[in-house]
Amino acid sequence: MSLLTVDELTVTFGGRGRKESRAVDGVSFEVDQGQVVGLVGESGCGKSVTSLALMGLLPHKGVTVGGRAEFDGTDLFTMSPSARRDLRGRKMAMIFQDPLSSLNPVVPVGVQVTEILERHRGLKGGAARKEAAHLLDRVGIPDPTRRLKEYPHQLSGGMRQRALIAMAVACAPRMLIADEPTTALDVTIQAQILELLKELVDQEGTALLMITHDLGVVAGLCDQVNVLYAGKVVESAGRRELFAHPTHPYAHGLLGSIPRLDSPRGESLKPIRGSINDRIAWADGCAFAPRCDRYEMGCLTGTPQLTEPRAAGHQVRCVNPVLDDAKAEEVPA
Amino acid sequence: MLRLVVRRLLQLIPTLLGLSVLLFLWLNRLPGGPASAILGEKATEADVVRINRALGLDQPVHVQYWRFLKRIFELDLGTSTQTGQPVWDEFVLRFPATVELSLLAILIAVAVGVPLGYFAARNRGGWLDVTAVSGSLVGICIPVFFLALILKGIFAVKLGIFPSYGRLSTGINATDVTGFAVLDGILTGEFDASLDALHHLILPSVALASIPLAVIVRMTRASVLEVQDEDYVRTAESKGLKRSVVRGRHVLRNAMLPVVTAVGLLTGSLLSGAVLTESVFTFGGIGSFIWTAINGRDYPVLVGFIMFIALTYVLINLLVDLAYSLIDPRVRVH
Amino acid sequence: MSVATKTDKIQRLAELAATKETATGASLWREAFRRLKHSKMAIIGAVIIALFIVLAIVGPYIAPYSPTAQTWRGEVFPNRGEFVGARGENWFGLDHLGRDLFSRFLVGARQTLLVGIVATTIGLIIGFVIGGLAGAFATLGGDTGKRIDSVIMRFIDIMLAMPSLLLAVSIAAVMGQSLTAVMIAVGVVQIPVFARLLRGSMLAQGTSDYVLAAQSLGLRKRRIVLSQVIPNSLSPVIVQATLSLATAIIEAAALSYLGLGNPDPAIPEWGVMLTQAQRFFDNAPMMAVYPAVGIIITALGFTLLGEAMREALDPKLRG
Numbered sequence: 014m015s016l017l018t019v020d021e022l023t024v025t026f027g028g029r030g031r032k033e034s035r036a037v038d039g040v041s042f043e044v045d046q047g048q049v050v051g052l053v054g055e056s057g058c059g060k061s062v063t064s065l066a067l068m069g070l071l072p073h074k075g076v077t078v079g080g081r082a083e084f085d086g087t088d089l090f091t092m093s094p095s096a097r098r099d100l101r102g103r104k105m106a107m108i109f110q111d112p113l114s115s116l117n118p119v120v121p122v123g124v125q126v127t128e129i130l131e132r133h134r135g136l137k138g139g140a141a142r143k144e145a146a147h148l149l150d151r152v153g154i155p156d157p158t159r160r161l162k163e164y165p166h167q168l169s170g171g172m173r174q175r176a177l178i179a180m181a182v183a184c185a186p187r188m189l190i191a192d193e194p195t196t197a198l199d200v201t202i203q204a205q206i207l208e209l210l211k212e213l214v215d216q217e218g219t220a221l222l223m224i225t226h227d228l229g230v231v232a233g234l235c236d237q238v239n240v241l242y243a244g245k246v247v248e249s250a251g252r253r254e255l256f257a258h259p260t261h262p263y264a265h266g267l268l269g270s271i272p273r274l275d276s277p278r279g280e281s282l283k284p285i286r287g288s289i290n291d292r293i294a295w296a297d298g299c300a301f302a303p304r305c306d307r308y309e310m311g312c313l314t315g316t317p318q319l320t321e322p323r324a325a326g327h328q329v330r331c332v333n334p335v336l337d338d339a340k341a342e343e344v345p346a
Numbered sequence: 347m348l349r350l351v352v353r354r355l356l357q358l359i360p361t362l363l364g365l366s367v368l369l370f371l372w373l374n375r376l377p378g379g380p381a382s383a384i385l386g387e388k389a390t391e392a393d394v395v396r397i398n399r400a401l402g403l404d405q406p407v408h409v410q411y412w413r414f415l416k417r418i419f420e421l422d423l424g425t426s427t428q429t430g431q432p433v434w435d436e437f438v439l440r441f442p443a444t445v446e447l448s449l450l451a452i453l454i455a456v457a458v459g460v461p462l463g464y465f466a467a468r469n470r471g472g473w474l475d476v477t478a479v480s481g482s483l484v485g486i487c488i489p490v491f492f493l494a495l496i497l498k499g500i501f502a503v504k505l506g507i508f509p510s511y512g513r514l515s516t517g518i519n520a521t522d523v524t525g526f527a528v529l530d531g532i533l534t535g536e537f538d539a540s541l542d543a544l545h546h547l548i549l550p551s552v553a554l555a556s557i558p559l560a561v562i563v564r565m566t567r568a569s570v571l572e573v574q575d576e577d578y579v580r581t582a583e584s585k586g587l588k589r590s591v592v593r594g595r596h597v598l599r600n601a602m603l604p605v606v607t608a609v610g611l612l613t614g615s616l617l618s619g620a621v622l623t624e625s626v627f628t629f630g631g632i633g634s635f636i637w638t639a640i641n642g643r644d645y646p647v648l649v650g651f652i653m654f655i656a657l658t659y660v661l662i663n664l665l666v667d668l669a670y671s672l673i674d675p676r677v678r679v680h
Numbered sequence: 681m682s683v684a685t686k687t688d689k690i691q692r693l694a695e696l697a698a699t700k701e702t703a704t705g706a707s708l709w710r711e712a713f714r715r716l717k718h719s720k721m722a723i724i725g726a727v728i729i730a731l732f733i734v735l736a737i738v739g740p741y742i743a744p745y746s747p748t749a750q751t752w753r754g755e756v757f758p759n760r761g762e763f764v765g766a767r768g769e770n771w772f773g774l775d776h777l778g779r780d781l782f783s784r785f786l787v788g789a790r791q792t793l794l795v796g797i798v799a800t801t802i803g804l805i806i807g808f809v810i811g812g813l814a815g816a817f818a819t820l821g822g823d824t825g826k827r828i829d830s831v832i833m834r835f836i837d838i839m840l841a842m843p844s845l846l847l848a849v850s851i852a853a854v855m856g857q858s859l860t861a862v863m864i865a866v867g868v869v870q871i872p873v874f875a876r877l878l879r880g881s882m883l884a885q886g887t888s889d890y891v892l893a894a895q896s897l898g899l900r901k902r903r904i905v906l907s908q909v910i911p912n913s914l915s916p917v918i919v920q921a922t923l924s925l926a927t928a929i930i931e932a933a934a935l936s937y938l939g940l941g942n943p944d945p946a947i948p949e950w951g952v953m954l955t956q957a958q959r960f961f962d963n964a965p966m967m968a969v970y971p972a973v974g975i976i977i978t979a980l981g982f983t984l985l986g987e988a989m990r991e992a993l994d995p996k997l998r999g
Contacts (some may be wrong), residue, residue, distance in 0.1 A: 120595060310688070
């Protein structure tokens with residue numbers, strides 16, 4: 014049985030006089046124990062909103078969450094707010110994109126680590142501080158006892174993200190959600206942080222839901238990949254299968270728009286034209302149609318369903334999928 | 347920390363020098379010149395000539411300015427034309443009353459304004475929010491002296507709940523120790539005097555508190571609304587922390603930063619408001635004194651007061667900066 | 681694929697795409713104006729201001745009596761505390777000299793508006809020049825420019841260190857007692873506010889990409905400042921000007937309360953009327969209430985509109 018089952022999740026903003034907009038439009042996926050699952054897509058595709066909805070961190074007013082999300086046998090959306098609060102930080106934790114703004118600037122790093130230990134593990138005073146230093150040490154922050162007294166602005170970008178990771182793993186959660194954890198960091202630091210995440214997940218058997226737009230991150234980390242477009246999963250497959258046979262034109266285009274060293278000289282990149290704003294409502298047809306090279310009239314007859322045109326477990330939401338393997342990509346190691 | 351204090355104090359010097367130049371020029375521009383400034387409007391021709399010579403007005407301007415500056419440094423602000431007493435002594439005598447009034451006013455403003463602004467923000471769009479915001483908008487628009495008049499008319503004259511003028515009732519025995527009436531009563535054990543003084547303070551300080559209160563409510567509200575949406579509050583929520591910890595440590599603490607600055611600036615500007623409020627309640631502090639000085643064209647008092655108040659204002663700002671650097675670690679490093 | 685179906689396809693796609701809300705390329709101000717029209721605060725404020733302006737224009741013509749004639753002199757006895765309140769022929773009652781308060785109120789609106797506008801204009805223009813110079817020097821003047829800027833700002837700090845009321849008192853003292861003195865005094869008090877605001881706004885603009893781009897294109901500095909930086913720094917200044925109209929009217933009332941107002945009691949002005957009335961407050965409170973309510977509501981109108989504008993223009997407060 015999977016650890017997290019998300020079923021037809023919808024998130025709608027607005028209402029009460031304002032124009033409604035649906036950020037997540039029926040997303041379903043599963044995360045197994047100890048598995049690393051990627052949610053991939055451009056900004057605005059609904060991936061961050063999905064993660065916030067799962068954590069229960071969306072604002073209460075002006076947001077409607079629909080569908081079901083079952084975590085560890087309990088339904089997240091019917092839980093009482095206080096039960097959810099108990100769950101957060103203890104069983105499921107989150108790492109955010111911008112480590113500077115995600116840390117409270119006027120509270121010492123140490124307090125920001127110990128407060129979660131006090132809350133969920135009942136540690137106090139010296140014991141909490143000792144454990145906090147241990148945690149910082151574990152995520153690779155040198156001289157942890159001194160760092161505990163420092164403020165976020167005194168730490169480097171990489172250190173801050175390490176500190177946030179320390180907070181997230183403080184209670185050995187069953188699942189970790191990482192929302193673009195490396196986007197705000199330097200390239201060299203990015204690799205270190207990913208390495209650290211991989212290590213922690215492997216050691217503890219923690220499941221990781223990785224939210225990213227970066228296919229490099231997916232290639233290096235994820236077991237299972239869900240590609241999101243305009244609030245819906247358009248393709249879902251294992252990492253190797255997806256990189257070998259990207260079948261939805263959008264996923265195909267994403268992979269085709271990455272520069273590769275081994276592509277023949279003179280062959281140009283194939284960017285996807287337009288932006289995520291050029292879309293139509295899913296109810297009318299495929300939201301990607303306005304940007305799609307393979308678009309035909311059949312794309313405009315209602316929402317395309319998920320099918321498995323290529324292999325079992327490789328789901329694609331497209332009426333005209335890419336099935337020829339002429340441009341198959343190398344499977345990354 | 348010490349370096350910050352020293353640097354800020356050094357920065358004061360050009361400001362105060364500039365102010366003294368302006369004051370000096372102003373004094374020379376007054377109708378009738380400095381002679382009548384010192385003697386008042388009833389001066390005779392002979393007096394003016396005598397004073398002009400005594401002041402060295404036949405000397406070049408820079409010499410005159412130097413003398414003026416020297417006198418300020420010696421706290422020799424001249425003699426009040428109304429009371430015939432040295433201006434400095436008059437200030438020292440009346441200052442505690444105004445400080446008492448201003449402190450109580452700012453205390454009321456903070457004690458009411460911060461919680462009101464906070465809960466208004468928490469219930470954005472609710473009845474409390476709408477009331478607080480519209481109330482503070484109206485509050486800013488009511489002239490202080492009119493509010494003082496209304497309060498006095500209703501609570502002192504009509505209902506008789508509060509005294510309508512002065513700092514102490516007649517017949518109360520109060521020993522003067524520090525000049526702060528409430529404090530004196532506590533020090534000497536004359537608690538009835540303390541209570542009586544407090545009784546006298548309430549109406550004027552409520553009137554004086556109106557504008558700072560309105561500003562603090564709006565400021566706290568805006569600040570809380572902004573901080574509520576910060577990423578670090580979301581992080582705190584993601585850690586499953588208790589609501590009280592999220593709100594206290596992560597929202598309120600950060601939201602208070604701009605409010606602290608505002609409180610300092612407001613305290614400085616209270617001194618102007620005190621002039622208006624004290625005159626309505628004939629309170630006997632610096633405010634009332636200045637009001638009579640303005641009406642009696644008592645220029646030595648006015649010059650002294652402007653210099654005095656500018657210094658207070660600047661010092662309060664310095665204190666605010668220091669306080670700020672204590673609460674916000676980001677400032678401390680620089 | 682035939683040409684017809686291809687056109688069909690594109691057409692059908694365009695139809696579906698058009699039903700979606702497309703990103704508007706409206707300018708900041710147009711966007712702000714659109715929001716203002718939906719803001720209750722802005723509408724109430726604008727209505728109050730409009731009424732006040734109409735009153736200021738037509739007031740003297742619709743006043744039932746002369747504002748200065750002491751027609752009912754024999755009916756009020758300030759010494760004995762006997763006054764005449766609202767009645768059929770005098771809607772607001774009489775003042776201490778037996779003049780019709782309603783007529784004085786109507787005529788007084790004009791002076792009050794005049795004080796507010798002239799004072800704010802003085803503050804705005806001088807503050808604009810000072811702040812604009814400081815901002816221009818600071819953003820594009822290099823190291824020398826920064827030094828000039830810091831000298832200018834020190835001067836502004838001196839002005840700020842003076843409590844506004846006393847600054848006004850000092851100016852009125854030099855100029856003697858007159859309405860002009862009050863207007864100048866209240867205006868001068870506003871100078872540092874405008875100067876700091878414009879400079880701050882220009883500094884923020886000065887580091888923005890488009891200014892750097894304009895510089896790298898080799899545009900003349902004066903042109904960058906005049907055609908790019910200043911126009912983009914204006915919105916907070918315009919908001920402040922609206923708010924300042926309210927402050928100016930209140931400060932003018934305070935000055936006249938301090939005895940520095942218009943010495944000519946024949947020309948009614950709300951601040952002066954309020955000051956005259958406060959002496960008789962215990963016996964005839966309504967005499968003070970009419971002009972005071974006039975001042976409060978007018979100030980509220982400008983404050984509401986200014987605050988609504990500030991909210992409409994502030995991207996952080998949107999939503």
